[in-house]
Amino acid sequence: MTTKTRRPITPAATATSWQSSAACRTADPELFFPVGKGPEAEHRTAQAKQVCATCPVQDDCRTWALETGQTAGIWGGTTEADRWDAGMLQTLRAERRSVERARPAFDRCLAAQDFIEERYAAGVSLRRIGRELGVGYDAVRRALRFFEEQAAAEQAAAAGMETAA
Ligand code: SF4
Structure with missing residues (x-):
């Protein structure tokens, strides 16, 4: 049995001031929480990133994800791996220190x-x-x-x- 890590809501449904402008307000939450590393997960990730690319609050969303330490899911057009690879998480932690x-x-x-x-x-x-x-x-x-x-x-x-x- 596969244990799915699921986000029950889209980022647009989080309690933040930018949520009302989020492009994912009406999107399928599953897209933003792809499971595993297979083709299906990659497809969903790509779809979610396409939604993010049109989102007017992309920067706010990504910053929020970094500041609140979101370890899974797509936020502001980035996966956890993207955020780590781009050095965003390391930079944020260094800034905090x-x-x-x-x-x-x-x-x-x-x-x-x-x-x-x-x-x-x-x-x-x-x-x-x-x-x-x-x-x-x-x-x-x-x-x-x-x-x-x-x-x-x-x-x-x-x-x-x-x-x-
Ligand atoms: S950047 Fe992406 S995940 Fe964040 S609010 Fe916009 S559409 Fe949703």
């Missing part, structure tokens, strides 16, 4: 926002500010950019409120 390593330094910068902004306004280099905080240059640079984006968003929100008043 990199983000995890960088997070404590970034958090330290967030907690020192006033200090960083004052030192930066005084003309102190990012490298030196980093040394003073015990973090790397990159963490200070990213934090400053974050502060600037935050300030811009607050200004835009305030301007919107004034216009509405």
